[in-house]
Amino acid sequence: MKKLVLLFGLIPAITHAQQSYNNAMSDSAVIKLIADDIMVSRTPYNNLHDLTKKVGGRLAGSPQMVMAENWGKKAMEAAGADKVIMQECMVPHWVRGGKDEASVNYKDAGGRVQRFALNALAIGNSLGSGAKGVEGTVLRVNSFDELEQQKDAVKGKIIFYNVPFEETFIETFRAYGKNVVYRGAGASRAAKYGAAGVVVRSMTNAEDNHPHTGSLKYNDSFPKIPAVAIGIQDVAKMNELIDKKFVLNAKLITHGKQLPDTIGHNVIGELTGTEHPEEIITVGGHLDSWDVNEGAHDDGTGVVQTIEILRAFKALGYKPKHTIRFVLFANEENGTRGGLKYAADAKANNLTMLFALESDAGGFTPRGFGFSVSDSVWNKLYAWKKLFTPYGGDMFVRGGGGADIGPLKETFGTALAGLSPDSQRYFDVHHAVSDVFEAVNIREMKLGAVNMAALLYLVDKYGL
Amino acid sequence: MKKLVLLFGLIPAITHAQQSYNNAMSDSAVIKLIADDIMVSRTPYNNLHDLTKKVGGRLAGSPQMVMAENWGKKAMEAAGADKVIMQECMVPHWVRGGKDEASVNYKDAGGRVQRFALNALAIGNSLGSGAKGVEGTVLRVNSFDELEQQKDAVKGKIIFYNVPFEETFIETFRAYGKNVVYRGAGASRAAKYGAAGVVVRSMTNAEDNHPHTGSLKYNDSFPKIPAVAIGIQDVAKMNELIDKKFVLNAKLITHGKQLPDTIGHNVIGELTGTEHPEEIITVGGHLDSWDVNEGAHDDGTGVVQTIEILRAFKALGYKPKHTIRFVLFANEENGTRGGLKYAADAKANNLTMLFALESDAGGFTPRGFGFSVSDSVWNKLYAWKKLFTPYGGDMFVRGGGGADIGPLKETFGTALAGLSPDSQRYFDVHHAVSDVFEAVNIREMKLGAVNMAALLYLVDKYGL
Structure with a gap:
């Protein structure tokens, strides 16, 4: 030009x-x-x-x-x-305390167990899962309202906060402002109903699979369960399987410590x-x-x-x-x-x-x-x-x-x-x-x- | 944040x-x-x-x-x-017609010949040098005014248009507008006085060494000499040597053809x-x-x-x-x-x-x-x-x-x-x-x- x-x-x-x-x-x-x-x-x-x-x-x-x-x-x-x-x-x-690990397994249409790793990062201030990790069936929710509606089904589950990042907000901080509560409060909100851990969709406009961390704040009234953020490509993979009615189980191993x-x-x-x-x-x-x-x-x-x-x-x-x-x-x-x-x-x-x-x-x-x-x-x-x-x-x-x-x-x-x-x-x-x-x-x-x-x-x- | x-x-x-x-x-x-x-x-x-x-x-x-x-x-x-x-x-x-090549040699303080390659791209519409290339002593000019002042020294030389990209222009197109004449008209302006070829400093704010091409327009009254753009790191290298009074010789091999x-x-x-x-x-x-x-x-x-x-x-x-x-x-x-x-x-x-x-x-x-x-x-x-x-x-x-x-x-x-x-x-x-x-x-x-x-x-x- x-x-x-x-x-x-x-x-x-x-x-x-x-x-x-x-x-x-x-x-x-x-x-x-x-x-x-x-x-x-x-x-x-x-x-x-x-x-x-x-x-x-x-x-x-x-x-x-x-x-x-x-x-x-x-x-x-x-x-x-x-x-x-x-x-x-x-x-x-x-301190993060070690390498964060997360994986999903499910039975495919032929009854075979399939397994894949998630690109995950423990959320800052979250406490570790212990060496054996936490494991549970994945329950996907798209909002806290959905969590409340399904509160009786939360016990023992891994809650997957699948809140899409709002692409139509031209000022991207508005999208962040809308979603950051899930990273910040999602763990305790789910722990209140007995969840084993939470997986949070990263707040990003990017196309890559990097997880985006940040901080959470535990509510001292509830168990301090593990919490990770995952990348958008992994989110898409999980959503595709859940949409097809596969039952997913997730395992999280994290090592966070508050010194x-x-x-x-x-x-x-x-x-x-x-x-x-x-x-x-x-x-x-x-x-x-x-x-x-x-x-x-x-x-x-x-x-x-x-x-x-x-x-x-x-x-x-x-x-x-x-x-x-x-x-x-x-x-x-x-x-x-x-x-x-x-x-x-x-x-x-x-x-x-x-x-x-x-x-x-x-x-x-x-x-x-x-x-x-x-x-x-x-x-x-x-x-x-x-x-x-x-x-x-x-x-x-x-x-x-x-x-x-x-x-x-x-x-x-x-x-x-x-x-x-x-x-x-x-x-x-x-x-x-x-x-x-x-x-x-x-x-x-x-x-x-x-x-x-x-x-x-x-x-x-x-x-x- | x-x-x-x-x-x-x-x-x-x-x-x-x-x-x-x-x-x-x-x-x-x-x-x-x-x-x-x-x-x-x-x-x-x-x-x-x-x-x-x-x-x-x-x-x-x-x-x-x-x-x-x-x-x-x-x-x-x-x-x-x-x-x-x-x-x-x-x-x-x-058509570019082949791989553009440019190099510089000079005698160092000990009289030894030193040689380095330039990261160069022939400028669009420029014609090739022939297989043997063109070679000549480098004459650095910072403007067309300087070229005119030194016109008697141009014959047989490789003219190095060393016009800095103006970082203080907030609207970068202004800097481009100021310098693009050297890419567009520099070859013929130098050929008028018998230059063998021209080397043009890339118009860029980048720190890397990629040369930036673009088009030139030959004036049909003068020989159509080879012209290349070079990256900013190579520009710095040449300037350092010229500032230290070393005499540089440059060789350009280009293959451009107008079909x-x-x-x-x-x-x-x-x-x-x-x-x-x-x-x-x-x-x-x-x-x-x-x-x-x-x-x-x-x-x-x-x-x-x-x-x-x-x-x-x-x-x-x-x-x-x-x-x-x-x-x-x-x-x-x-x-x-x-x-x-x-x-x-x-x-x-x-x-x-x-x-x-x-x-x-x-x-x-x-x-x-x-x-x-x-x-x-x-x-x-x-x-x-x-x-x-x-x-x-x-x-x-x-x-x-x-x-x-x-x-x-x-x-x-x-x-x-x-x-x-x-x-x-x-x-x-x-x-x-x-x-x-x-x-x-x-x-x-x-x-x-x-x-x-x-x-x-x-x-x-x-x-x-």
């Missing part, structure tokens, strides 16, 4: 003589300065590569968590933080404010990830964007009026302890938490931001919308934020924003082994950082 | 009972109907898979071109076209208009691709989107007022003969060409459309913008269209539109071996089709 040749053929080459920030520049000129700096920066590629390939999966409590914290501290220092705070934080310590809480850290890089050092603007992502992947989109990209904004501000000589804290939160995936600690510590120190921005929806091309703010703040923010149009981030909607910054709103009423990248590809890789460095497009990730930096600059300059 | 659970957890599951179009529906309801149908459709996946994996690269004149035409005809029929027209069209017939024009076809599926059958709305992409890849984003996705809109309209029982022609253009990459023929034929048959829409910028998540239209048409289109917001395609800008529909504007003054997908990833794969099925996200491609279908529906319903 070459249609734009005529349109753009005459644009002269621009030069890269590095400019510095000065107060006389227009907002659009400052944002362009930031954008130019970030779009040619090699740091995001290098940082994401190191975090995903050298540290890798980094669930709270793991040795990789400690490596990630040390890496984060060094990266913040290299980016030019005025200081780096390692904020201690107790984190949960769940005592351990010590982790929020890694906080700071640029100290020149006019209102006691008023804090927060930007961050979470440093932890699931154990089975590289945590690239979730949330390596949020981490890398956070550090990149610090680097760019410092490189351009931008000195914020307010203190900006660049935060790598210790634990989001199975506890959100990092965000809770950050808010509690700010409360204990009587800080003013002006604004918080999180990137935790993947490193995809940015579309805009979701804001949880008052009407007056919304009106102020909305007036800046056009400054984001050249960078693709001008879709401003109400509602949004992030799991790690949520406690700030609860504690202080802080104005929150969440970066909204395009969501089409997120659930292809979310919480699956496929969330790796190679799934990230570096330009898309950097463009997210550009929009985030622009928002932080405006909030810092004009206040809220 | 799980932040949206609370926001969306309570949305009830929607049902998929397939509705049909009826006149009483609001525009937003019709567009939702179209979107729901396309987002759950398996046809785009299957069609793209077949075109890329079973047909593959399909340059004009190749056996794969004929396979692609036959495939396109069947796919149009399967989608429910009222009729399928195979519009004959003479197309250029360039006599041959017969191809525009594949035209038609839904005949119920009220204005003589007024034609055109939508399309181009069926041809470069020989070295699967032509997935360029322009398999445009082809698949075109067919998908036809399928959805037919499946929903939508009967357009105007005739809609769904066109797979025969030849865009090295001649744009398909579009020229389509316009000439419409002129010869005295048709009214109301509107034309092309998708030829990749199958990425849609951002909006570019329109080349009059002020009054622009105002009409702009009033529809909000209908596109739920589908991500509401960035309406002036200027745009497509290479294949351009001749309609020249011939008839037809109002033109081009789909504008997000451009961040396009030049990672454009004209390189990496433009394959796996590089396409099916949801993103389908969402492009949704926005295109919505635009066609509105133009058909309200006219222009």
